[in-house]
Amino acid sequence: MKLSRRKFLGGAAAAVSSLTLFNFNLLTNSPPASASDPTSETMKTFRNVCPRNCYDTCGMITYVQDGILKKVEGDPKHGYTNGKLCLKGYAYPRRVYSPDRIKYPMKQSPRGSGNWTRISWDEAMDTISKKILDLKKRYGSTLPICLDKYSGNFGIVHYGIEGTMSSLGYTTRALGTPCWPAGIDAQTYDFGTLYNNDPEDMVNANYIILWGQNAAWTAIHSIPFINKARERGAKLVVIDPIVTSTASKADLYIQVNPSTDGALALGMARYIIDNNWVDWEYGRANSVGFDEWVDYIKKSITLDWASEKTGVPKDIIMEIAREYATTKPASMWVGYGMQRHVNGGQNVRIIDALGVLTGNVGKSGGGVNYGHLETWGFNYNAMINPAPKGSKGFIGPDGKEGDRNINMNNFAHDVTAQSDPPVKMLWLACRNPGAQDPDTHAIEKMFASMEFVVTVDSFFNKTVEMSDIVLPATTHFEDWDVMASYWHYWVGINQRAIEPLYESKSDVEIAIELSKKMNKLEPGSCTFPTSGTPEEWLAKEFNPGILKMLGIKDYKELIDGPRKANMPSAAWSDGKFRTPSKKIEIHCELAAKNGLPALPIWVEEMKSPVKYPIRFITPHPQHALHSQFQNLDWMMTTNPEPKVEIHPVLAAQYGIAEGNMVKIYNDLGSITVKDHLTRTTSPNVVVSYESWYKNSNFNVNYTLKATPSDMGKQATGNNGVAFHDNFVMIEYG
Amino acid sequence: MISYEHCPQQVLKVNADLLLSLSVLFEKGGENLHQTLGPFVKSCAAFSDYFKLEKLLLSKETLANCLKADRNEYVLMTYEFNRLFVGPTTPEAPPYESIYLSPDHLMMGEQMLAVRKFYLQENLQTAGKGQEPDDFIATEFEFAAYLLSRIMEVQGAKNDRQIQLYINLYHEFWARHLSLWLGLFARRVCQSTRHPVFSALSEVLDTLTTLNAIKHEGGQL
Numbered sequence: 001m002k003l004s005r006r007k008f009l010g011g012a013a014a015a016v017s018s019l020t021l022f023n024f025n026l027l028t029n030s031p032p033a034s035a036s037d038p039t040s041e042t043m044k045t046f047r048n049v050c051p052r053n054c055y056d057t058c059g060m061i062t063y064v065q066d067g068i069l070k071k072v073e074g075d076p077k078h079g080y081t082n083g084k085l086c087l088k089g090y091a092y093p094r095r096v097y098s099p100d101r102i103k104y105p106m107k108q109s110p111r112g113s114g115n116w117t118r119i120s121w122d123e124a125m126d127t128i129s130k131k132i133l134d135l136k137k138r139y140g141s142t143l144p145i146c147l148d149k150y151s152g153n154f155g156i157v158h159y160g161i162e163g164t165m166s167s168l169g170y171t172t173r174a175l176g177t178p179c180w181p182a183g184i185d186a187q188t189y190d191f192g193t194l195y196n197n198d199p200e201d202m203v204n205a206n207y208i209i210l211w212g213q214n215a216a217w218t219a220i221h222s223i224p225f226i227n228k229a230r231e232r233g234a235k236l237v238v239i240d241p242i243v244t245s246t247a248s249k250a251d252l253y254i255q256v257n258p259s260t261d262g263a264l265a266l267g268m269a270r271y272i273i274d275n276n277w278v279d280w281e282y283g284r285a286n287s288v289g290f291d292e293w294v295d296y297i298k299k300s301i302t303l304d305w306a307s308e309k310t311g312v313p314k315d316i317i318m319e320i321a322r323e324y325a326t327t328k329p330a331s332m333w334v335g336y337g338m339q340r341h342v343n344g345g346q347n348v349r350i351i352d353a354l355g356v357l358t359g360n361v362g363k364s365g366g367g368v369n370y371g372h373l374e375t376w377g378f379n380y381n382a383m384i385n386p387a388p389k390g391s392k393g394f395i396g397p398d399g400k401e402g403d404r405n406i407n408m409n410n411f412a413h414d415v416t417a418q419s420d421p422p423v424k425m426l427w428l429a430c431r432n433p434g435a436q437d438p439d440t441h442a443i444e445k446m447f448a449s450m451e452f453v454v455t456v457d458s459f460f461n462k463t464v465e466m467s468d469i470v471l472p473a474t475t476h477f478e479d480w481d482v483m484a485s486y487w488h489y490w491v492g493i494n495q496r497a498i499e500p501l502y503e504s505k506s507d508v509e510i511a512i513e514l515s516k517k518m519n520k521l522e523p524g525s526c527t528f529p530t531s532g533t534p535e536e537w538l539a540k541e542f543n544p545g546i547l548k549m550l551g552i553k554d555y556k557e558l559i560d561g562p563r564k565a566n567m568p569s570a571a572w573s574d575g576k577f578r579t580p581s582k583k584i585e586i587h588c589e590l591a592a593k594n595g596l597p598a599l600p601i602w603v604e605e606m607k608s609p610v611k612y613p614i615r616f617i618t619p620h621p622q623h624a625l626h627s628q629f630q631n632l633d634w635m636m637t638t639n640p641e642p643k644v645e646i647h648p649v650l651a652a653q654y655g656i657a658e659g660n661m662v663k664i665y666n667d668l669g670s671i672t673v674k675d676h677l678t679r680t681t682s683p684n685v686v687v688s689y690e691s692w693y694k695n696s697n698f699n700v701n702y703t704l705k706a707t708p709s710d711m712g713k714q715a716t717g718n719n720g721v722a723f724h725d726n727f728v729m730i731e732y733g
Numbered sequence: 734m735i736s737y738e739h740c741p742q743q744v745l746k747v748n749a750d751l752l753l754s755l756s757v758l759f760e761k762g763g764e765n766l767h768q769t770l771g772p773f774v775k776s777c778a779a780f781s782d783y784f785k786l787e788k789l790l791l792s793k794e795t796l797a798n799c800l801k802a803d804r805n806e807y808v809l810m811t812y813e814f815n816r817l818f819v820g821p822t823t824p825e826a827p828p829y830e831s832i833y834l835s836p837d838h839l840m841m842g843e844q845m846l847a848v849r850k851f852y853l854q855e856n857l858q859t860a861g862k863g864q865e866p867d868d869f870i871a872t873e874f875e876f877a878a879y880l881l882s883r884i885m886e887v888q889g890a891k892n893d894r895q896i897q898l899y900i901n902l903y904h905e906f907w908a909r910h911l912s913l914w915l916g917l918f919a920r921r922v923c924q925s926t927r928h929p930v931f932s933a934l935s936e937v938l939d940t941l942t943t944l945n946a947i948k949h950e951g952g953q954l
Binding site for chain 2: 022023024025026027028029030040066068069093094097098099100101102103104106114115116117118460464470499500501502503633694695
């Protein structure tokens with residue numbers, strides 16, 4: 001390597017001396033003006049939006065001085081997040097300036113050894129490009145390359161990751177969404193798509209049910225709207241298998257047996273029908289199959305059955321049924337945890353129908369609220385690139401040539417199962433399957449079978465550990481982007497507040513570099529454009545439709561503040577449902593065609609096997625998002641180690657005391673973790689919060705089978721994962 | 734006590750050479766140790782010999798042996814360098830001042846800005862401003878070496894005002910920055926490393942810190 005040096009004198013020295021020159025290597029002349037005025041520049045502010053997989057997608061004001069991110073605060077112009085952030089948001093400077101950030105492209109030899117070498121971007125791109133071309137030559141296509149990207153950064157420009165692949169040719173893609181697909185399909189069958197009321201509209205509710213929703217941890221900015229409704233007299237009911245922080249604030253908490261939420265809703269429906277609190281006019285006018293479902297309930301559902309099934313006393317079922325049906329408008333918010341079961345989608349469909357039964361759909365202060373994608377109508381310009389000429393793809397069942405889709409929710413199995421051609425290379429971005437996918441042992445084995453693994457990330461995690469090359473990703477403060485929410489109606493711009501640190505690059509910048517190298521090695525082998533500033537790439541994401549929805553003429557207006565989409569506050573208030581019948585499909589032929597019940601009837605929950613009688617629920621942590629944030633110093637200080645929560649009665653059965661190390665295991669694997677005895681869970685359920693702890697191999701997914709939930713395939717390509725249908729045995733560890 | 738004005742050029746030179754070789758070693762990284770270790774070992778030997786530092790005898794010997802390492806051993810040194818200082822795993826001893834001295838132990842703390850102001854006094858800035866923090870150990874070493882080179886130059890020109898200016902600047906820079914964190918850094922390297930070359934390096938850094946502190950107290954470089 002040539003060790004080049006710059007020879008010159010420092011400015012002050014240059015003025016007084018002409019003797020020897022100093023060999024500078026890292027320092028260079030600064031503009032004279034900066035030397036004469038070395039005082040700090042005034043604080044600048046920028047607009048940013050948290051891009052994480054979270055309901056709140058917070059608007060942020062970022063304070064920058066001397067090129068350094070000093071602090072972040074909530075954006076007061078953002079009507080939903082309203083000038084406040086969660087702990088994760090306030091911790092962002094600690095994430096940006098963590099010494100743990102991946103700084104440079106690095107190569108591991110061999111994979112998994114921990115032997116890392118720093119390489120230049122040029123060498124990284126050269127190595128990757130040559131591997132792609134090699135695979136293309138050997139297999140006649142780029143199908144041996146598999147992309148797994150999901151929710152690490154939901155910025156619209158980040159869909160350039162998919163664009164990176166499409167510009168190379170037809171590739172293998174991990175298709176689906178692990179988090180919420182069963183519920184999406186449920187609402188797709190019922191209403192035509194998922195579409196929730198504006199969460200700010202909850203202030204108009206007179207009765208609120210948070211069903212499997214721990215907003216105090218996962219959507220804190222919704223709480224003020226709920227509280228405003230409560231100040232007016234609204235009652236808050238929380239239904240959850242766990243006494244969550246949200247439950248502790250409720251007027252009424254109902255501990256339901258996991259996966260029996262549909263039975264509870266059916267019991268409520270029976271009591272509402274028996275007392276004729278049904279909104280017959282709304283139901284019959286706006287839905288198909290309404291009376292058919294009412295008949296089913298009359299014939300098949302009893303309150304005694306619902307009570308026994310759910311573990312909820314009959315008088316409580318009657319109480320919430322009466323209150324929900326008669327205290328209008330009544331809002332229901334369906335959480336994602338409750339659909340992570342083999343009957344999860346069906347349970348959501350039943351709850352949807354309960355909303356229709358009482359006429360709470362399409363009403364301000366009402367709704368069966370799950371999520372929406374109404375404000376996501378961008379161009380996805382970075383995502384769409386034509387395959388290079390002559391590319392060969394996978395011939396799908398419809399005879400069309402294209403990418404080969406495999407199941408994101410059974411990733412290890414599906415990657416390994418491909419043979420024509422096999423998958424040989426993985427590209428991972430915004431994704432950490434090593435920590436988040438089910439069956440971690442299978443993931444490890446699958447990674448080990450690859451020829452080549454590239455991961456783009458900001459921190460060293462389990463997936464990076466299993467990679468050949470890691471490329472340093474910018475944080476959202478170092479990039480331009482635009483963010484929409486899947487919960488509230490606001491859209492905000494993300495400005496580049498600070499220059500990218502070290503040698504980090506955004507996904508689009510990486511694609512540009514890769515394209516340059518690919519085309520140098522083999523002209524025409526990559527179609528990704530090789531020019532454009534980050535802001536220019538952002539600008540290309542806007543179209544007249546999205547600008548109109550936001551009431552702006554130019555994306556730059558978002559620099560003045562986030563904009564709320566011009567939509568009615570009550571979803572479906574126009575009655576224009578997007579189902580084939582244009583009505584709410586209580587009876588859904590599409591569901592029947594897909595092998596599901598046409599009606600929202602009861603479907604049995606998964607029963608615990610004799611060998612593993614304890615359900616192991618692994619919800620979202622309080623101060624982390626999947627494998628993001630928990631590794632930061634603040635989080636590690638306040639929550640230094642993982643724990644499993646066990647009911648004292650269950651613990652006593654197994655001779656386990658507070659603070660013991662407990663082995664949690666089943667046929668798939670085991671984890672050993674310290675316990676905390678608590679009555680916030682029930683005696684047949686143990687709870688541990690999924691997260692990636694720094695320098696720890698703790699991972700709840702070592703015990704989790706890739707059991708599919710019942711729905712998801714219709715709208716998202718694949719069914720979800722029944723994360724909460726995981727059964728284990730415990731012992732003093 | 735030797736006055737700064739009459740500090741022998743040889744003292745300045747062995748100090749500057751050592752600082753510069755350390756700067757290059759850290760800046761070029763583990764992948765170039767086969768090129769940067771030699772100058773470091775040489776300058777370290779000169780430094781040790783000049784000041785008759787018995788404490789460094791073993792380190793000198795270790796470094797000399799490491800210099801003769803075969804290609805495979807250099808590869809192992811590279812991995813160890815990255816494990817200690819670069820990543821992608823959490824670096825055991827991040828080579829940035831802010832990590833050790835800022836209340837939050839984060840990058841880009843007030844120390845980084847303070848260092849930047851020192852550079853600006855000499856019309857200097859980091860070449861990759863905004864990307865590599867100014868308080869990177871290699872940059873601080875380079876600046877310290879530069880100041881020593883300036884002292885040598887102005888001594889040659891017999892410019893007393895300039896001599897005093899650069900001596901003060903050097904002392905101030907050392908006292909406010911390197912002396913405050915280099916020892917902490919060296920200790921962390923010593924505690925974390927699994928390779929003798931970095932144990933020796935930490936010993937040199939520690940000695941350098943101690944010696945500079947003594948010399949500053951004694952009024953000579």
